Amino acid sequence: MNSSLVFTFLGQDRPGLVERLADIVADHQGNWLESRMTQLAGQFAGIVRVAVNETDIDELSNALCSLNIEGLTIHIQPGVSDPAPGARGKQCKLHILGNDRPGIVREVSRALKQQQINVIEMSSNITSAAMSGDALFEAHVSAQMPAGCDFDELEDSLDAIAEQLDVDIVVS
Missing domain, CATH: 3.30.70.260 (ACT domain)
Structure with missing residues (x-):
């Protein structure tokens, strides 16, 4: 076996x-x-x-x-067996882009944890802004939302973080 x-x-x-x-x-x-x-x-x-x-x-x-x-x-x-697809809840994706600064990953991951959202995959890097050459932080996150998770509440908390840190966070 x-x-x-x-x-x-x-x-x-x-x-x-x-x-x-x-x-x-x-x-x-x-x-x-x-x-x-x-x-x-x-x-x-x-x-x-x-x-x-x-x-x-x-x-x-x-x-x-x-x-x-x-x-x-x-x-x-x-390894452990994966749960049945229906037991996983829904998947969401985040795209984060903004001027690089400490705390972006911490704040976003904290908002996900507060709603018991599990990060499945994350990639991030630093690139240069096209016109200014400033350092830009960019991340792509795939996450698993538990059944009953309030998507609107998630968007509201991420919008507040985006405003506070002056980054764009798109959730789909």
């Missing part, structure tokens, strides 16, 4: 890193299901979900952890 295994990794970026991880997964009869990876400030980080036979979990885990001597930091957790 197959089980889901989730591992994160972090190490100095270099060619062949993903291949090294994929080789270990394949060598232990694992199936690479999904992943998110990125290079930031010379470091390469990712999170990967694999399916593996329960009898191979320990060997795969040990092989992945052996990469610590190659300069990778590996953390492994058993």
